[in-house]
Amino acid sequence: MPRIKKEKPKFIVVPDTNILWFDNKTFPVNPAFNEMCNECGEILEIELVVPSIVYGELFFQQAISANKALDRATQAFTEISDISARLFSHRITKNKIKKCIKTKLDRWVLDNKIRVAQVPINSIIWDALIEKAVWREPPFTYDPKDKVSEKGFRDALILETFIDMSKTEGRDVSIVFLSSDELLRKTAEQALKNDSRCSFFDSIDGFRSYVKLTGEELTKKYINRLLIRATEKFYKKNDETCLYTRNEVFAKLYAKFKEYFDKPQNTELSLSLASPSIKWKIVNQPKILIDNAQFAEIKPEKIYHWSNQLTYSCVYREDNAGSSQMLKCADDKKLLILRFQVTWHSFVKSDGRFHDVTLDELILKSDSFEPPTDEQIKKFGLTVGGD
Numbered sequence: 001m002p003r004i005k006k007e008k009p010k011f012i013v014v015p016d017t018n019i020l021w022f023d024n025k026t027f028p029v030n031p032a033f034n035e036m037c038n039e040c041g042e043i044l045e046i047e048l049v050v051p052s053i054v055y056g057e058l059f060f061q062q063a064i065s066a067n068k069a070l071d072r073a074t075q076a077f078t079e080i081s082d083i084s085a086r087l088f089s090h091r092i093t094k095n096k097i098k099k100c101i102k103t104k105l106d107r108w109v110l111d112n113k114i115r116v117a118q119v120p121i122n123s124i125i126w127d128a129l130i131e132k133a134v135w136r137e138p139p140f141t142y143d144p145k146d147k148v149s150e151k152g153f154r155d156a157l158i159l160e161t162f163i164d165m166s167k168t169e170g171r172d173v174s175i176v177f178l179s180s181d182e183l184l185r186k187t188a189e190q191a192l193k194n195d196s197r198c199s200f201f202d203s204i205d206g207f208r209s210y211v212k213l214t215g216e217e218l219t220k221k222y223i224n225r226l227l228i229r230a231t232e233k234f235y236k237k238n239d240e241t242c243l244y245t246r247n248e249v250f251a252k253l254y255a256k257f258k259e260y261f262d263k264p265q266n267t268e269l270s271l272s273l274a275s276p277s278i279k280w281k282i283v284n285q286p287k288i289l290i291d292n293a294q295f296a297e298i299k300p301e302k303i304y305h306w307s308n309q310l311t312y313s314c315v316y317r318e319d320n321a322g323s324s325q326m327l328k329c330a331d332d333k334k335l336l337i338l339r340f341q342v343t344w345h346s347f348v349k350s351d352g353r354f355h356d357v358t359l360d361e362l363i364l365k366s367d368s369f370e371p372p373t374d375e376q377i378k379k380f381g382l383t384v385g386g387d
């Protein structure tokens with residue numbers, strides 16, 4: 001008698017731009033996203049849907065990056081011509097670059113069988129959307145301290161696309177929205193709170209963790225409870241019993257990686273650029289961001305292994321105590337970012353209660369010490385001015 005092959009659960013995965021964004025523009029998208037899809041594809045049947053606005057933002061970001069490189073190349077040819085007293089030039093145009101980038105992105109879409117979902121122009125209630133824009137209701141933002149960077153229109157179109165796709169999807173499938181933009185993600189979650197098929201995650205790792213638990217044949221409700229409880233078992237504000245506080249995790253990190261905290265210049269990609277005699281002074285109160293707990297494996301039975309990422313960030317400037325003038329502009333400062341992975345395990349009973357929560361390893365995953373970007377200053381809530 002032939003064996004019955006177990007069907008994989010079907011998931012539609014919709015990523016926001018911030019999930020696909022990657023600093024190295026030689027890749028069409030973040031390689032970690034493709035890796036996650038391949039890994040999770042062993043457990044799930046994944047269908048990728050990219051909102052057309054997200055595709056457009058990726059296209060724009062890649063084109064801007066290439067155009068900046070073209071401007072530098074043009075300037076270099078001008079300098080060569082001036083030096084050699086002979087005209088040199090290239091034949092590259094910005095339109096040609098755009099065509100090549102579109103071909104690259106379209107190849108990624110085709111190779112991964114991605115459906116690009118168009119903005120549902122005819123079904124959007126524009127009067128209501130305009131009203132939200134005027135009154136800065138989610139996903140539009142209002143910050144009286146930062147009126148220049150108010151945003152929301154592209155996010156609103158991504159949201160409308162996701163809502164329309166979910167409402168018109170008639171199959172019995174799970175629908176996932178991935179976005180690190182908390183406001184957009186929470187707004188989408190509120191809009192589709194009555195659709196039990198929809199789930200929302202803030203990162204690639206968050207979804208991967210969920211999928212690994214799905215592979216353990218646990219129910220969706222139980223998985224969500226476990227993830228919430230694991231996050232709180234590792235860190236919960238004002239809870240002296242959580243692992244982070246009880247085991248003095250940061251003190252252990254500092255003791256183990258003391259050199260990185262005390263001599264930030266040692267973390268630079270090119271140590272030859274920094275003088276070892278330069279001393280650095282902390283400008284702001286250091287920030288520590290603790291991500292949600294991520295599931296790793298169950299080994300042995302009922303022993304659940306987890307990990308949390310901790311990100312330490314702090315702005316420094318050269319300590320010119322002997323100088324009559326202190327440098328106070330943001331360009332003269334550097335941002336130290338240390339990313340740690342903390343692994344731990346616990347015995348989990350069938351009712352979801354955690355016992356014997358135990359710290360395992362402290363690992364430095366990455367480090368950098370470079371001038372802070374506007375995006376980093378905003379992300380980490382940093383202050384870069386003054387003493």
